[in-house]
Amino acid sequence: MLPDKSLHIGKAPSNALWALQGSPRLLNNGRNVVAESIKRDQLGTDIWRGANYRTAAGITLAGTMLIVRTFDKLTLDELAALMLHMGCVGALNADGGGSSYMWPLEMGWGRRLGAALVVKKGEVKFMGKLIAICDGHGMETPGKRTPMLPDGKVMKENEFNRDVAKLLDVHLRRCGFRTLLVAPTDVDTPLSVRTALANKEKADFYISIHANAYGSGGFNSVRGIETYHYPGSTKGKAAAEILHRHLIAGTALPNRGVKEANFEVLRETTMPAVLVEAGFMTNAQDSALLLSDAYRTECAEELARGICELYGVAYVRPAVTEPAETMSDLISIRVNGKLLGLKGTLANGVTTVPVRAVAEALGLKVAWDGVTRTIDLEK
Numbered sequence: 001m002l003p004d005k006s007l008h009i010g011k012a013p014s015n016a017l018w019a020l021q022g023s024p025r026l027l028n029n030g031r032n033v034v035a036e037s038i039k040r041d042q043l044g045t046d047i048w049r050g051a052n053y054r055t056a057a058g059i060t061l062a063g064t065m066l067i068v069r070t071f072d073k074l075t076l077d078e079l080a081a082l083m084l085h086m087g088c089v090g091a092l093n094a095d096g097g098g099s100s101y102m103w104p105l106e107m108g109w110g111r112r113l114g115a116a117l118v119v120k121k122g123e124v125k126f127m128g129k130l131i132a133i134c135d136g137h138g139m140e141t142p143g144k145r146t147p148m149l150p151d152g153k154v155m156k157e158n159e160f161n162r163d164v165a166k167l168l169d170v171h172l173r174r175c176g177f178r179t180l181l182v183a184p185t186d187v188d189t190p191l192s193v194r195t196a197l198a199n200k201e202k203a204d205f206y207i208s209i210h211a212n213a214y215g216s217g218g219f220n221s222v223r224g225i226e227t228y229h230y231p232g233s234t235k236g237k238a239a240a241e242i243l244h245r246h247l248i249a250g251t252a253l254p255n256r257g258v259k260e261a262n263f264e265v266l267r268e269t270t271m272p273a274v275l276v277e278a279g280f281m282t283n284a285q286d287s288a289l290l291l292s293d294a295y296r297t298e299c300a301e302e303l304a305r306g307i308c309e310l311y312g313v314a315y316v317r318p319a320v321t322e323p324a325e326t327m328s329d330l331i332s333i334r335v336n337g338k339l340l341g342l343k344g345t346l347a348n349g350v351t352t353v354p355v356r357a358v359a360e361a362l363g364l365k366v367a368w369d370g371v372t373r374t375i376d377l378e379k
């Protein structure tokens with residue numbers, strides 16, 4: 001992968017067999033190089049069905065080339081993580097998002113294309129399992145809220161459920177799953193509508209996210225996490241146990257166990273389904289956690305890790321964006337008037353130099369202790 005702007009059409013490097021161009025770069029040497037400056041464009045909504053499909057090309061260490069086309073909104077960061085997950089060391093986004101795919105003629109809009117590879121219906125099998133994500137209730141569903149909190153506010157259950165659902169959605173798509181948000185709006189979507197959608201779309205798994213309540217108003221001492229499956233469902237039970245184990249391991253809340261219940265979303269779904277109650281709104285300690293971004297983030301990550309384990313998929317950590325290396329970061333080093341063959345770097349006002357080359361040029365003895373990770377320099 002070559003740096004942006006170092007190539008011209010018709011002027012490939014002399015050792016190139018052939019080259020494919022695209023923009024921006026996603027990966028270089030196995031690292032995410034999506035620039036911070038283009039993050040603001042990451043989820044631009046496309047004109048077709050409000051979706052923003054993405055296409056990317058990548059190359060693995062073994063030299064295999066992969067072309068990936070997503071069926072979901074992905075940020076460039078997520079696309080970079082996906083390409084990394086698929087074993088790519090270098091990857092490019094296909095320019096333009098909307099320019100990288102076609103839509104049917106009957107849409108009545110489009111531009112002429114030079115050429116295209118067309119994948120016909122029925123020719124591809126989707127790799128990723130489809131996970132239905134349910135945020136429990138509507139924002140205004142009666143009764144589903146905390147008692148009055150110390151600051152005089154009240155948290156609605158859906159504030160927690162919805163946040164975790166959205167975060168889980170991002171994690172799962174990054175890990176290669178497809179997702180179905182069965183109630184993506186704040187409207188009080190009936191449970192029957194949620195389960196019917198999951199059944200119609202043939203979701204592989206249904207996860208419903210809730211916060212619990214106990215008692216007859218006011219705070220009490222009942223707290224902790226419980227996870228539910230439908231009575232007698234072996235697949236539901238196995239999934240509930242995995243998800244519950246992750247939630248308990250990743251959070252500080254008491255373990256109230258895996259339980260059975262004849263809940264509508266567990267009963268009416270045709271796929272294995274799990275409902276998590278991630279803490280009690282009616283407990284002061286739990287409600288403080290349920291209100292916090294940190295706890296919501298943790299719950300979403302643990303659920304994602306659990307679903308990955310359930311399907312034997314590696315959990316992909318969010319990509320860490322690193323600034324692209326440019327030639328201007330490199331520095332030359334001259335020792336006693338002689339230029340070294342190796343270069344150093346300058347980043348954030350700090351220079352880093354290859355210590356062995358510099359020390360040996362100065363006539364020092366260099367020893368490396370791999371146990372303490374220490375370099376010893378001696379005259």
Ligand SMILES: [Zn+2]
Pocket residue numbers: 136137144157209210211212
């Ligand atoms: Zn609930």
